Amino acid sequence: MTNIADRIENLGSAMEPSARLRRLGIGRGAAWLILIAILIVSLFPFWWALRTGLSTNGRLFAGDQSLLPVGYTDNNFERVLGTATEAEILESLGRENTGSFDFLQSLKVSVIVATAITVGQVLFSAMAAYAFARLKFWGRDKLFFLFLSGLMIPPIFTLIPNLVLVKNLGWLNSYPGIIAPFFFMTPFAVFFLRQFFLGISREVEEAALLDGAGHFRTFFGIIVPMSSAPIATLSILTYITAWNEFLWPLVVARAPERQPLTVALGQFTAQQPGTSPDWSGLMAGTLLAALPIIVIFMIFGRKVVDSIGFSGIK
Amino acid sequence: MATVELEALTKIYPGGVKAVNAMSLSIEDGEFVVFVGPSGCGKSTALRMVAGLEEISEGVLRIGGNEMTKVHPRQRDIAMVFQNYALYPHLTVRKNIAYPLKLAKVPKAEMQERVQRTAEILQLSEYLDRKPGALSGGQRQRVAMGRAIVREPSVFLMDEPLSNLDAKLRVYMRSEISRIQRELGVTTIYVTHDQVEAMTMGDRVAVLKGGVLQQADEPSVLYREPSNLFVAGFIGSPAMNLFESSISIGDESISVELGQQSIELPLSYLDERPALRAYDRAPLACGIRPDDVYDAALAPPFEQRVHGQVVILEELGSEIVAHLDVGVTRIDSADSASADTEDDFDTGFIGRFAQQSTVGVGDRIEVALDVGAIHFFDPATGKAIRS
Numbered sequence: 270m271t272n273i274a275d276r277i278e279n280l281g282s283a284m285e286p287s288a289r290l291r292r293l294g295i296g297r298g299a300a301w302l303i304l305i306a307i308l309i310v311s312l313f314p315f316w317w318a319l320r321t322g323l324s325t326n327g328r329l330f331a332g333d334q335s336l337l338p339v340g341y342t343d344n345n346f347e348r349v350l351g352t353a354t355e356a357e358i359l360e361s362l363g364r365e366n367t368g369s370f371d372f373l374q375s376l377k378v379s380v381i382v383a384t385a386i387t388v389g390q391v392l393f394s395a396m397a398a399y400a401f402a403r404l405k406f407w408g409r410d411k412l413f414f415l416f417l418s419g420l421m422i423p424p425i426f427t428l429i430p431n432l433v434l435v436k437n438l439g440w441l442n443s444y445p446g447i448i449a450p451f452f453f454m455t456p457f458a459v460f461f462l463r464q465f466f467l468g469i470s471r472e473v474e475e476a477a478l479l480d481g482a483g484h485f486r487t488f489f490g491i492i493v494p495m496s497s498a499p500i501a502t503l504s505i506l507t508y509i510t511a512w513n514e515f516l517w518p519l520v521v522a523r524a525p526e527r528q529p530l531t532v533a534l535g536q537f538t539a540q541q542p543g544t545s546p547d548w549s550g551l552m553a554g555t556l557l558a559a560l561p562i563i564v565i566f567m568i569f570g571r572k573v574v575d576s577i578g579f580s581g582i583k
Numbered sequence: 584m585a586t587v588e589l590e591a592l593t594k595i596y597p598g599g600v601k602a603v604n605a606m607s608l609s610i611e612d613g614e615f616v617v618f619v620g621p622s623g624c625g626k627s628t629a630l631r632m633v634a635g636l637e638e639i640s641e642g643v644l645r646i647g648g649n650e651m652t653k654v655h656p657r658q659r660d661i662a663m664v665f666q667n668y669a670l671y672p673h674l675t676v677r678k679n680i681a682y683p684l685k686l687a688k689v690p691k692a693e694m695q696e697r698v699q700r701t702a703e704i705l706q707l708s709e710y711l712d713r714k715p716g717a718l719s720g721g722q723r724q725r726v727a728m729g730r731a732i733v734r735e736p737s738v739f740l741m742d743e744p745l746s747n748l749d750a751k752l753r754v755y756m757r758s759e760i761s762r763i764q765r766e767l768g769v770t771t772i773y774v775t776h777d778q779v780e781a782m783t784m785g786d787r788v789a790v791l792k793g794g795v796l797q798q799a800d801e802p803s804v805l806y807r808e809p810s811n812l813f814v815a816g817f818i819g820s821p822a823m824n825l826f827e828s829s830i831s832i833g834d835e836s837i838s839v840e841l842g843q844q845s846i847e848l849p850l851s852y853l854d855e856r857p858a859l860r861a862y863d864r865a866p867l868a869c870g871i872r873p874d875d876v877y878d879a880a881l882a883p884p885f886e887q888r889v890h891g892q893v894v895i896l897e898e899l900g901s902e903i904v905a906h907l908d909v910g911v912t913r914i915d916s917a918d919s920a921s922a923d924t925e926d927d928f929d930t931g932f933i934g935r936f937a938q939q940s941t942v943g944v945g946d947r948i949e950v951a952l953d954v955g956a957i958h959f960f961d962p963a964t965g966k967a968i969r970s
């Protein structure tokens with residue numbers, strides 16, 4: 270009896286739990302410190318934007334470096350949303366409102382553009398990726414590598430040709446014009462999904478074929494649902510990229526009612542002679558514009574991270 | 584339900600590999616045929632040609648009397664069970680099984696009823712609402728079977744469906760598949776590289792080697808009358824003893840040489856195999872199954888004896904497998920797989936003794952041979968000398 274009890278005790282001390290815990294504790298502590306530091310560094314800009322957005326413009330220019338809002342006001346957000354009165358504008362801005370835009374209209378443009386681009390790009394990329402992964406046709410692999418080499422062309426190279434094309438199509442200041450260059454597949458999206466499709470067991474597709482499914486059925490009924498994780502990832506990444514796109518809409522959408530948020534926010538930096546930029550308005554607007562993306566990421570972020578780890582990309 | 588006819592079926596892969604070479608086989612309605620052979624012999628390729636997953640390079644395929652050589656897999660009315668089950672991971676068991684019916688636009692009520700019935704046959708009823716990820720290997724295997732059964736196809740094709748299961752479950756599923764196949768009476772082609780599986784399951788077993796069909800017969804015929812050296816060495820475990828030999832036909836008997844020793848066969852043996860006369864005093868391949876080698880100490884009713892030394896003993900409880908050195912030169916039956924694994928201690932002569940045997944390693948013993956069960960093969964062509 271006592272013998273066994275002794276042995277169990279010996280076993281316990283052999284592992285020296287306290288020492289192990291301590292070692293683990295130091296490692297963990299360091300990891301946590303680093304993580305917290307990274308967190309602060311990455312969150313600080315958001316805080317600074319919020320702090321500036323809640324400040325009065327005039328006080329900002331007095332050079333107040335406080336970490337907290339200076340001359341706290343929520344007028345800036347109201348200004349951006351167009352719900353502020355003249356008096357409130359004067360109070361927060363210190364002058365007449367010069368750079369203003371229809372926030373809700375631009376929000377609508379951003380949502381329509383990003384949604385259309387995401388749907389189009391993911392759908393067409395997935396179909397192309399499937400073709401490159403599975404269908405047999407002449408010159409398939411050569412074509413794929415040619416297509417991949419598109420990754421190496423900086424987007425700026427295609428800006429002017431695309432602009433000329435869209436202009437000739439009469440699509441300036443229109444949704445098709447803003448969406449078109451991004452609507453079809455991109456090399457990265459095709460590459461990303463093709464890698465995943467290649468990993469799907471061929472037997473599953475053969476089973477579907479014998480069960481009576483054609484290519485389209487197999488693709489939409491089997492392959493796409495089986496790839497929901499990478500497709501969700503790609504969708505979110507595409508949505509964020511489309512949401513943040515600045516240069517292209519800037520050149521094709523001159524009309525205010527077709528400007529997405531990224532472009533429209535530029536209004537705040539448009540300087541009038543003798544005045545200074547409306548920093549607090551810009552920050553308030555930027556925060557509001559980023560809000561939908563932050564929400565999307567909070568909901569789906571986990572899935573994205575999982576899937577990126579899973580597919581071995583990055 | 585249908586017959587399947589393979590007529591000189593040939594598959595040449597791009598790159599020139601001739602995976603299946605002019606394979607001809609006629610499978611009867613309701614028959615369970617097993618394709619067996621070593622790895623890479625073309626079993627899967629032959630099956631996939633029947634399924635329509637591989638194009639047929641040459642030859643003709645008929646199912647139920649209709650030519651199917653170029654017909655789309657969907658129209659062949661076949662169902663296939665894959666080695667890795669190939670279940671749809673995002674669908675529940677119920678939907679997996681129902682999938683082929685859904686595509687065939689079977690009415691909802693009938694579909695449910697058929698899925699239910701299939702699940703009962705396979706004892707899957709309680710798992711219907713689970714996804715494949717939450718099933719054990721054996722259960723997944725049964726779902727795969729269910730997806731094939733539910734369609735009531737005219738032909739089942741199975742490519743090593745049990746190879747991912749552990750030994751015990753494999754034995755159980757073997758009998759399950761046989762039972763279901765008998766109950767449904769559906770023509771079945773089953774691929775395996777395991778000759779025990781082939782022999783226990785098949786009504787007929789087709790042995791392939793290097794893309795060429797060697798012999799297709801009932802298991803007992805395959806065992807008793809292998810048509811060539813390869814089949815003789817491949818079928819049966821432990822494998823048949825095959826060694827170089829020669830015969831001399833005397834006035835009263837035939838003398839068969841076993842290394843330095845010899846045994847006598849009655850002249851009447853030639854009546855059954857007149858072709859053997861041509862091999863008088865010529866080199867020859869001789870074969871005898873371990874089952875026909877007896878421990879002489881147990882007084883078996885056979886008179887012909889040979890001496891040998893016990894090299895290795897495998898005591899299996901019900902029997903004793905003795906590897907003997909009798910001084911013969913072993914012949915490789917070209918079954919590379921078994922040659923690889925047994926080379927180290929292959930003496931070329933194995934006896935399967937009753938458990939009462941008291942032989943020990945190193946003993947010089949006498950064994951009795953059932954000479955009636957001896958096989959002769961042409962050493963050049965490998966063909967059995969039987970006529």
Ligand SMILES: Nc1ncnc2c1ncn2[C@@H]1O[C@H](COP(=O)(O)OP(=O)(O)OP(=O)(O)O)[C@@H](O)[C@H]1O
Nearest residue numbers: 596597600602621622623624625626627628629776
């Ligand atoms: N797609 C292909 N292209 C070229 N050669 C192939 C292809 N598939 C199989 N082969 C070759 O054809 C031969 C037969 O292959 P098969 O898959 O039919 O063998 P198997 O008998 O099923 O073997 P295993 O027991 O290992 O599954 C092999 O030599 C193989 O290398």
Ligand SMILES: [Mg+2]
Nearest residue numbers: 626627628742
């Ligand atoms: Mg195979």
